[in-house]
Structures are given as C-alpha cells and as structure tokens.
Amino acid sequence: VKGETIDAWYSGKHRDFGANIQAVARPDGLPIWTSPAMPGHLHDLTCAQTLGVTAALNWAATELDLPTLADS
Structure with a gap:
C-alpha cells in the first residue's frame, strides 16, 4: 500500500x-x-557485487584461466 513502510526482506517479485x-x-x-x-x-547481481563474488570470479578467470558458469 502506498505510503506504508516496506520490509527489506519482502520480495515484490515473489510476493x-x-x-x-x-x-x-x-x-x-x-x-x-x-x-x-x-x-x-x-537482486542476485547486486548481492554478488556487494559481496565481491564477481571480482573474485573475474580474477580467477584472468589469472588462473578458470572459467565460470552462472545461472541467468
């Protein structure tokens, strides 16, 4: 409802x-x-970036020639 506080743990996508x-x-x-x-x-990408996951996987790909698969 417009004007009410929204809980951070609430996902509007999944309701x-x-x-x-x-x-x-x-x-x-x-x-x-x-x-x-x-x-x-x-969002998943926001979480991964905040936690440094994307930076770590980029490093592994360039320095160790280790490919990464991710879900969409």
Missing part, C-alpha cells in the same frame, strides 16, 4: 518474505562457499 543467498559450487555441485543471507528485495 513473499525471503532471503537472497549466493553460492559458489564445484562442477559436481558441491558448494565451496555460501554467503550470509541478504534481504530478499535485493
């Missing part, structure tokens, strides 16, 4: 409360790193 958790996994699916829970209203 529910939740969290955004980023993860880095090995090719076999085993997670090697997970982020702390971030508010559900944040």
